[in-house]
Amino acid sequence: MEAPxxxxxxxxxxxxxxxxxxxxxxxxxxxxxxxxxxVLTGANLEIRAGEIVGIVGGNGSGKSTxxxxxxxxxxxxxxxxxxxxxxxxxxxxxxxxxxxTVTETFRLFGSGYGMTAEExxxxxxxxxxxxxxxxxLDYRIDQLSGGNRQKINLSIALMHDPDVLxxxxxxxxxxxxxxxxxxxxxxxxxxxxxAVVMISHLIxxxxxxDRIYEVRDGHVYDVTERESETEATTGExxxxxxx
Amino acid sequence: xxxIQTGIRxxxxxxxxxxxxxxxxxxxxxxxIEGWGQAMAGLPTLPTVEAIPIDLGRLLGAIFGVAIIxxxxxxxxxxxxxxxxxxxxxxxxxxRTLLATRLATLGGVTVVVAAVNYGVLWLTISPEAPVLTFxxxxxxxxxxxxxxxxxxxxxxxxxxxxxVVVFLAMMDAFLSGDSPLAADIPEFVEYFPLYHPKELLQxxxxxxxxxxxxxxxxxxxxxxxxxxxTVVFGxxxxxxxxxxx
Numbered sequence: 332m333e334a335p336x337x338x339x340x341x342x343x344x345x346x347x348x349x350x351x352x353x354x355x356x357x358x359x360x361x362x363x364x365x366x367x368x369x370v371l372t373g374a375n376l377e378i379r380a381g382e383i384v385g386i387v388g389g390n391g392s393g394k395s396t397x398x399x400x401x402x403x404x405x406x407x408x409x410x411x412x413x414x415x416x417x418x419x420x421x422x423x424x425x426x427x428x429x430x431x432t433v434t435e436t437f438r439l440f441g442s443g444y445g446m447t448a449e450e451x452x453x454x455x456x457x458x459x460x461x462x463x464x465x466x467x468l469d470y471r472i473d474q475l476s477g478g479n480r481q482k483i484n485l486s487i488a489l490m491h492d493p494d495v496l497x498x499x500x501x502x503x504x505x506x507x508x509x510x511x512x513x514x515x516x517x518x519x520x521x522x523x524x525x526a527v528v529m530i531s532h533l534i535x536x537x538x539x540x541d542r543i544y545e546v547r548d549g550h551v552y553d554v555t556e557r558e559s560e561t562e563a564t565t566g567e568x569x570x571x572x573x574x
Numbered sequence: 575x576x577x578i579q580t581g582i583r584x585x586x587x588x589x590x591x592x593x594x595x596x597x598x599x600x601x602x603x604x605x606x607i608e609g610w611g612q613a614m615a616g617l618p619t620l621p622t623v624e625a626i627p628i629d630l631g632r633l634l635g636a637i638f639g640v641a642i643i644x645x646x647x648x649x650x651x652x653x654x655x656x657x658x659x660x661x662x663x664x665x666x667x668x669x670r671t672l673l674a675t676r677l678a679t680l681g682g683v684t685v686v687v688a689a690v691n692y693g694v695l696w697l698t699i700s701p702e703a704p705v706l707t708f709x710x711x712x713x714x715x716x717x718x719x720x721x722x723x724x725x726x727x728x729x730x731x732x733x734x735x736x737x738v739v740v741f742l743a744m745m746d747a748f749l750s751g752d753s754p755l756a757a758d759i760p761e762f763v764e765y766f767p768l769y770h771p772k773e774l775l776q777x778x779x780x781x782x783x784x785x786x787x788x789x790x791x792x793x794x795x796x797x798x799x800x801x802x803x804t805v806v807f808g809x810x811x812x813x814x815x816x817x818x819x
Contacts, residue, residue, distance in 0.1 A: 404661075
């Protein structure tokens with residue numbers, strides 16, 4: 332039988348940026364006649380620098396709950412999360428201010444990250460060019476299509492060059508070209524040492540991932556296959572980055 | 575980048591880009607002030623109040639108009655973008671700074687709403703102390719703006735929250751307003767949010783004076799509401815653990 336991951340079993344040289352230890356989370360309330368739903372019952376996980384990590388699992392298995400706990404926007408009932416570096420979080424639903432323009436959105440979230448006006452402008456230009464939304468900078472968020480909104484959602488998570496990037500199905504609404512650009516971007520980030528963690532449903536993506544964690548029955552299982560191929564993928568990515 | 579400036583600027587933009595807000599702020603005063611005045615026009619002169627009923631009605635309409643708009647704005651400021659607020663806080667934007675920008679915006683909006691109400695009121699009544707009358711209208715608005723923000727922080731649903739604010743403001747303005755229709759008013763009405771602002775406003779409007787005790791009560795009310803909003807907002811925006819660079 333497959334054993335859940337433990338936080339000490341991996342022996343790679345990359346720095347661990349996020350470590351979750353025996354995380355438990357139950358949704359419920361203190362009101363009578365309401366049901367408690369245990370979601371995580373002892374989840375362990377390690378995220379290392381330069382890895383692209385996939386979190387998979389069935390509907391309602393607790394993937395988003397786990398990610399929200401790792402990011403820090405949801406408190407676990409018990410267990411510990413150690414975090415190092417800075418995080419960029421791209422939630423599944425674009426959590427943005429509908430009435431602000433794209434430029435204003437960058438300014439507001441950039442000020443949250445503590446960036447200067449020049450740094451914010453530079454980041455905005457860089458991602459607008461890369462993800463092709465330059466023509467929408469003066470549009471309000473509520474005037475954008477779902478795909479363009481998702482591009483802004485992703486850019487906001489990335490604009491401060493985080494050490495760990497947490498993505499909850501980040502490519503929803505992307506066209507094929509943007510989807511490929513997204514993966515190039517993820518490869519570049521990983522090659523530069525950023526840990527990229529994403530919740531994914533697509534089987535075909537699994538060859539792009541260095542490590543795959545499956546959330547099942549409240550636990551997290553390392554289901555990474557073809558370890559040697561994964562190492563080859565990482566090596567190839569690093570070679571491309573060096574070139 | 576200055577977080578407070580950025581926050582206030584984006585809050586004001588958001589407010590102005592919501593057409594319903596602007597329409598409410600500009601049109602509601604006319605409807606409420608004249609409507610309340612005409613509703614009380616047919617009532618007999620009150621034994622304890624020197625003002626004629628139609629003027630008293632207009633004054634109550636003005637205080638109700640300011641309170642309800644400011645209250646609903648306060649509610650909307652807390653509810654409309656709660657999920658985005660949590661994301662913003664996660665980026666490192668301090669919750670207290672975020673709240674400060676919201677309350678500062680609310681304060682500004684309340685002053686504008688009070689000015690519109692004062693303008694409509696001034697067309698029909700000449701206040702004995704114009705500046706005091708305006709200041710006390712602003713105070714009434716601030717009380718409800720903070721109250722709306724508190725309701726929004728506690729009850730993060732726009733429909734239910736709006737019902738609470740609207741019914742509270744209606745009952746408050748009605749019971750606090752010396753209306754002969756509301757006979758045998760219990761003493762606890764003195765603790766209602768609009769009771770002392772109304773006393774201040776009425777005195778400034780018709781006599782040109784004010785009572786320090788009423789002013790102190792309103793100041794205390796505002797302070798308590800501010801503390802409650804800060805605590806509740808802080809709890810709702812709390813994140814679990816930070817990232818150490």
